[in-house]
Amino acid sequence: MRISFCCTDTKAQPWLDGLRAAFPDAEVEVWSDGARPADYAVVWAPPQSFLDEQAGLKGIFNIGAGVDALLKLRLPPGVPVVRLDDAGMSVQMAEYVCHAVIRHFREFDGYEADAAEGRWSYRKPRLRADFPVGVMGLGVLGERVSRALAQFDFPVRGWSRSAKTIPGVQCFSGEAGFNDFLAASRILVCLLPLTPDTDNIMRQDTLARLQPGGYVINVARGSHLVDDDLIALLGSGHLAGATLDVFRTEPLPPAHPFWKHPKITVTPHTSARTLRDESIAQIAGKIRALESGALIASLAGVVDPNKGY
C-alpha cells in the first residue's frame, strides 16, 4: 500500500512518522511532481497538479473538517473525499464558543477593563433569557456546541439544512425556517460548511434580523460573513460585538479594520486545531476499514460534492 502526503502549511515529518507507525508495511511519502500513484492521499490544500496526477486513489483524506478549498479544485472522478469527523475538534469548538458567549454575557471584558484601572464595580446581572444563542450548522461540531451551551441554561436555537432534533435545542431548518431562527436569536454562532448556499450568509439583511444587541461568533469560514455589513451594524448599535476566528484572507491583513475595532475580538483561526495524533488515528482507522472491504459510505465524514460537505 502507498500513502501520499500532500499538505501545504503543515510540518510533514510528524505526520509521516505517525502514518508509518500505523502502517509499518506501507510506503508513506510526501508527494512530489511525478511521484508514483498512491492508494490513499492525506491532503490539505493540495495543488491541482497533485489531483490530476493521482487519479487512481481509493480515497482522499482531508486533514480538516472544512473541504471548501478542496472542492474548488477539479477532483479525479469517482475518488471519494473524506473529511475529519470530530477528531478532537468538537470539544475545542465547544470551548471556544462557550468562552466567547460567557465572556460577552457576563461582561468579563468590561470587568477586566475596570480592574485594569483598579475599579471595583458591579454591573447589573443580565438575564440568560434575554440572550438566546442561535447555532447555524448542526453537524458534529454544531451539535456539540449546542449541547454545551444548553448546559449553561442559555436558550439555544439551532438551524440546519435538513431538520434535526437535539434535546434542549429549538431546531429550525431550511430556507423556510431561517428568518424565524434569526429572529429567535441574539447571539449567532456560525458553524456552517462553506458552500455556494452559505457564502455571505451573514450580511446586512440577515444580521439585521437578529435581536437588538446581537452578537456574532464566526468559527466557520471568513466568506460566511460580509465584513463591511458587520462593521455597519456594529456602528448602528444593532449589533453589540463579534468574536471572529476566520477571515476572507488569512492571516488577516494588517490594515483590516477588524484588528482595531473596539467591539471585535480577533483570534488567528485557532478555534479548533487539527490534533495530529487523533487525526492520524482516525484516518488510519478508516483506511483499515476500506482495506478490509468496508464500503466508503459506511465511513463517517464522507463528503458529498454536490452538497459541498
Added chain:
Amino acid sequence: MRISFCCTDTKAQPWLDGLRAAFPDAEVEVWSDGARPADYAVVWAPPQSFLDEQAGLKGIFNIGAGVDALLKLRLPPGVPVVRLDDAGMSVQMAEYVCHAVIRHFREFDGYEADAAEGRWSYRKPRLRADFPVGVMGLGVLGERVSRALAQFDFPVRGWSRSAKTIPGVQCFSGEAGFNDFLAASRILVCLLPLTPDTDNIMRQDTLARLQPGGYVINVARGSHLVDDDLIALLGSGHLAGATLDVFRTEPLPPAHPFWKHPKITVTPHTSARTLRDESIAQIAGKIRALESGALIASLAGVVDPNKGY
C-alpha cells in the same frame, strides 16, 4: 405572619415587594431597633442587635450560599439558619469557572495581547490531559462546576470533607485524601465553605503540592487564600496565574498588589450573584413548607452551625 428583612448592602424595596407578593397576608417590614418580634427573618450580614432582639424566630433565611459571616455572630439558640441552595447561583459559578479554566488553558489572554498588536500568531495546542482541574468543595455549586468542566473533557478531581461520588470526577475526601488531591491537580478551584478548618487552606505548603504551572481560581472566600503565599509562588514560577473573585477585604483595597499583578485576574465578587427573583421564590417556598408543618430538617440548605455550612 410577620417577616423581617435585615440585609446590609442590599436595596430593600424590591425584596419587600417580592416577599409581599408571595405572602399578601403577611406583614413584611425592614427591621429597625425595637421592632416587633417576627416569625421569619431574611438576612444578609445583620447586626448582632437584630439577632439579640429577634430570639423567637422560626427561621433565619440567609440570602447567600455562604454563612461564615452570619455564624460569627451570637445566634439565638434553637433558631434554624437556612442558606440559599442554588437559586440560580450554580449555573453562574459553572460559567465563571469554565470561562476562567478555558481562558487559561487556551491562552486566550495571550491571543488577545497578540491581537492588540495586530499579530497573527499560533500557539502550540496544549494537551487537556496536562491540565487536570481540582475542585475543592462538592456541594451544590462544586458539583455543578465539576460536571461542567468534565463536559469539556478535562480530567476533573474533586475534594470534599465527606466522601462523594460524581460521574466523571475522581473524588478524594477528608484530610487523608487532601495531598493526593492536590498532587493530582494543576488548576485548583476553591468552592469550600469558610470554616475554621478551611481558613487559609490555600497557602505555601498546600499550593506547592499542585502540579508545576498550577493555576488558582478562588470563588469562595478571600480568607481561604494566603495572599502573600500566592504572590510568592507566582514569583517562583510554580504557579502560572490566578483568577480571584473574593478577597480578605472587599472591595479589594486600591493598594493591594493583586490589582496590578500581571498573572492575576481580579473580579469584584461577581462570580455568582444572588438573583432576587429566584431567591425570593426559594425562600417563600421554604416558609410555606414550614407553615404547613414540614420539619426544618426536610429543607435544603439548613445550616449545621457545628460544621459551619
